[in-house]
Amino acid sequence: MITTSPSAQLVSPASRTRIKMCGFTRERDVDAAVAAGADAVGFVLYAKSPRYVPLERAAELARRLPPFVTPVLLFVNEDTAKIRAACAGVTGAIAQFHGDESPQDCWAACGSEARPYLRAARIPLGDAGRGFDLLKFAQDYSQAQAILLDAHIDGFGGGGQTFTWSLLPPNVDAHLVLSGGLTAANVIDGIRALRPRCKSLAVDVSSGIEVPGHKGIKDADRMSEFVTAVRQADQLLCNK
Ligand SMILES: O=C(O)c1ccccc1NCC(=O)[C@H](O)[C@H](O)COP(=O)(O)O
Helix, strand or coil: CCCCCCCCCCCCHHHCCCEEEECCCCHHHHHHHHHHCCCEEEEECCCCCCCECCHHHHHHHHCCCCCCCEEEEEECCCCHHHHHHHHHCCCCCEEEECCCCCHHHHHHHCHHHCCCEEEEEEECCHHHHHHCCHHHHHHHCCCCCEEEEEECCCCCCCCCCCCCHHHCCCCEEEEEEECCCCCCCCHHHHHHHHHHHEEEEEEEECHHHECCCCCCCECHHHHHHHHHHHHHHHHHHHCC
16 A cells, blocks of 8 residues: 655646756766756757867766656757767757757758757847747747747856746747756746746756856756755645
């Protein structure tokens, strides 16, 4: 017989928020992310990023992943042939396009090979976010597995900044990944604000699980705290 404590709550599968952690460079951090409960682990293949890892290194780190934890390869305006080769070199990888890639670029690199991909929507900070047409973006990139919402910053991504979630449209016909400046302290608010607006919501974090001032170096405690906060959000929404 299975018993639970009186306070234990079952989380329905539909409300388990998937978690992607991004910008890994070290073995121990990948292992800690998996131990903490990450569903996906991202590697930045953009040479100008402080979190850049060459493809061979990304492949080596990704080989540590157990089944059902997905490696995600990040690209910024990369050549189609290089993207295809990179994805082929990392078993089970999906791609994340974080630059100015058109729907046709994404399709040529991944869609035509039936490989899932995420498309980043870089949303202007503050009130300027009002001008971003997410409905059109989601329609334009309807072949993407999900639209990853990030803050528009110099350097494309990993900036640790939040955009204004409340300015997003109330109904988006897409799977969304909330990203940009998430931490254990704000992710519950983010999930509560966004989950009702889309088909499904996952979250993505990089700076918020790092040792402060050390890009690409992750902190095991921060990763655990982040996952704990996401699970709290799931419980809160489950009980509503
Ligand atoms: O992380 C980078 O350095 C990076 C560079 C260029 C393009 C994308 C990059 N990261 C993308 C991510 O998926 C990050 O997780 C996302 O931007 C959120 O980052 P943060 O605000 O630091 O949590």
